[in-house]
Amino acid sequence: MDQFQLVCPCVLGVEGLVAEELRDMGAQQVEPQNGRVVFAGSEEMLARANLCSRYSERVLVLLGTFRAVTFEQLFQGVKALPWEQWIGKLDKFPVKGRSLSSQLSSVPDCQSIIKKAIVERLKMKYRIPWFEESGDMYQVQFLILKDTVSVMLDTSGVGLHKRGYRPNAAEAPIKETLAASMAKLARLWPDSHVYDPFCGSGTILIESALLAMNIAPGLQRRFAAQSWKGVDESVWVRERERAQDLVRRDSTFLATGYDIDGAAVALTLENAKKAGVIAHIRAEKRDIRDFAEEGERGCVICNPPYGERLLDLSQAEELYTAMGQRFVPKRGWSYHIISPDETFESCFGRPADKRRKLYNGMIKCQLYSYFKA
Structure with a gap:
């Protein structure tokens, strides 16, 4: 896995700042989008973005993007992704996400379909009937926006705004x-x-x-x-x-x-x-x-x-x-x-x-x- 696509979600209005800092870090193919920045990078860039990004909310690996207007299309699109390159036989892989302006609007149903598709893919690759999910955490995230599905893995764990210095906060703190x-x-x-x-x-x-x-704001903390x-x-x-x-x-x-x-x-x-x-x-x-x-x-x-x-x-x-x-x-x-x-x-x-x-x-x-x- 030399180069892969990464995504930094961010607060609306700071996409330009995130894009600028990622370019300064050496990220390639940096593309600001609404509420997130997509870019290409190696495992070094994955670690660097987590440690050094001041304005991003987290760093995600973008496994795939495809169009889906039916549950069958969603299932097949997710199943086609190379989950075995990341998730081991014992690892945990819960699913969460959101759907905006899309025909597949039920988030719980989408979660269930995506989970089932990942399980079917890994069953086929590992030749085992079930997964105990007792190992490392691979949080799966999805976004369905205008019928386009993005499927991602969260590399950060706790959001990047949690620097580690503020266990105590005054009333109504700013992020x-x-x-x-x-x-x-x-x-x-x-x-x-x-x-x-x-x-x-x-x-x-x-x-x-x-x-x-x-x-670097992430020097005092660990990441997923x-x-x-x-x-x-x-x-x-x-x-x-x-x-x-x-x-x-x-x-x-x-x-x-x-x-x-x-x-x-x-x-x-x-x-x-x-x-x-x-x-x-x-x-x-x-x-x-x-x-x-x-x-x-x-x-x-x-x-x-x-x-x-x-x-x-x-x-x-x-x-x-x-x-x-x-x-x-x-x-x-x-x-x-x-x-x-x-x-x-x-x-x-x-x-x-x-x-x-x-x-x-x-x-x-x-x-x-x-x-x-």
């Missing part, structure tokens, strides 16, 4: 992958100073530090494919060493967090320590109304509380007004605020210099960026 995307869109440098006046559990600060210092027989353990060892070598240890990056909740401040520092970036992060209890720019340059990135999250609408709008008063246009300073509230700019007091549509979970948001003095 690590989205925080990393915001940091990238804010155009951080290794010597940037980032501020988050609503730091919560510190996710934006930590992801900004990992990006600025080029620390590390136990797979088809991917040699030495590949993972080499890729971890490669990622360690790329860390910018001389970075002067600094991140400062504020929060009105003292427990959130303590949590930010605790999580920064777990992430290995505590030397670059400080945090203190402070209200947004006491925010003031310090120094010639700074970059504010934040996810303020809002109506659908923690505050009622009138409280959120008061907060946006206070932010507009404190986030003053100033040469060398930029402000990047994610919000689902369509009245944000009017409450803030001025239109954004740039807007970008992003999703925070299932909530459609805008990233409002201000950088003109």
